[in-house]
Amino acid sequence: MPNVVERTLTEEQVAQYARDGYFVARGLFSPEEVAEIREAFMEQAAEGPIPGLSDTGYQFLPNDPLARYPRMMHPHRHPELPVGPLSERVLLDARLHAILRDLLDDEPIAAQSMFYFKPPGARGQDLHQDNFYLRVKPGTCLAAWLAVDDADRDNGGMVVVPGSGDIDLVCPDETDKTQFFTSHHVPVPEGLREEAVDLAAGDVLFFNGSIIHGSYPNTSADRFRRAFIGHYVPAESVEVARGYRPLLTFEGREVEMADAVGGGPCGAPISARLH
Numbered sequence: 094m095p096n097v098v099e100r101t102l103t104e105e106q107v108a109q110y111a112r113d114g115y116f117v118a119r120g121l122f123s124p125e126e127v128a129e130i131r132e133a134f135m136e137q138a139a140e141g142p143i144p145g146l147s148d149t150g151y152q153f154l155p156n157d158p159l160a161r162y163p164r165m166m167h168p169h170r171h172p173e174l175p176v177g178p179l180s181e182r183v184l185l186d187a188r189l190h191a192i193l194r195d196l197l198d199d200e201p202i203a204a205q206s207m208f209y210f211k212p213p214g215a216r217g218q219d220l221h222q223d224n225f226y227l228r229v230k231p232g233t234c235l236a237a238w239l240a241v242d243d244a245d246r247d248n249g250g251m252v253v254v255p256g257s258g259d260i261d262l263v264c265p266d267e268t269d270k271t272q273f274f275t276s277h278h279v280p281v282p283e284g285l286r287e288e289a290v291d292l293a294a295g296d297v298l299f300f301n302g303s304i305i306h307g308s309y310p311n312t313s314a315d316r317f318r319r320a321f322i323g324h325y326v327p328a329e330s331v332e333v334a335r336g337y338r339p340l341l342t343f344e345g346r347e348v349e350m351a352d353a354v355g356g357g358p359c360g361a362p363i364s365a366r367l368h
């Protein structure tokens with residue numbers, strides 16, 4: 094008897110993801126769950142950035158709100174901190190698992206977690222493609238971006254370029270550092286255009302590793318735009334960039350995968366920096 098995996102998404106939803114490169118699951122996490130995540134990370138950041146967890150490796154501007162609240166990288170790898178077990182629980186959540194499996198048509202393997210605080214006045218993350226950094230082969234990676242606050246045009250919500258989910262990886266240009274904290278900018282291809290995806294706290298935006306996406310500065314006076322982000326690779330992948338291991342199955346077991354080799358779209362191996 095073949096092993097039949099039950100589907101969570103409809104055929105229409107999977108087709109919409111295949112066409113556009115992204116899919117939104119509304120209200121996947123309850124207000125109570127989101128409040129628990131928000132409070133745990135605010136508590137963890139109460140004394141300022143934490144060595145080995147907070148990403149202080151990029152250039153801050155004078156009076157940069159991100160210097161106080163840099164994003165946290167791989168919180169699930171910190172069982173010694175209060176956010177560690179919580180992050181592993183969210184990263185390996187059964188609801189994410191079911192949707193990721195439908196979208197990938199394969200078993201998802203967790204490669205990364207991140208938490209963005211994005212306080213009022215913070216710069217955004219310029220348009221980019223995730224698989225430029227994860228370097229998953231064959232195929233591509235898939236992100237689950239959980240809104241921990243309502244996220245819209247005012248507080249630096251997410252922007253995607255529908256239809257760019259099946260283009261090749263592009264060698265990026267330099268970003269405008271006054272607007273964005275990361276280094277790269279991928280231009281919007283001719284014939285496509287970027288669209289804001291407004292999300293309510295608890296919604297999850299899923300997007301693949303080729304789609305061009307990012308976010309603009311938080312121009313609100315007083316609204317944080319916090320998000321918990323998981324990145325996943327299909328189990329059938331054979332390569333991934335070194336910084337994304339150890340990889341975890343949804344049962345929490347570590348799995349091996351070879352290092353990504355060869356040059357990226359810029360013609361040379363890219364730096365090991367995480368996106």
Ligand SMILES: O=C(O)CCC(=O)C(=O)O
Pocket residue numbers: 209217218223236306307308320322368
């Ligand atoms: O949350 C953001 O502002 C950008 C996040 C992002 O682009 C990503 O996780 O790939």
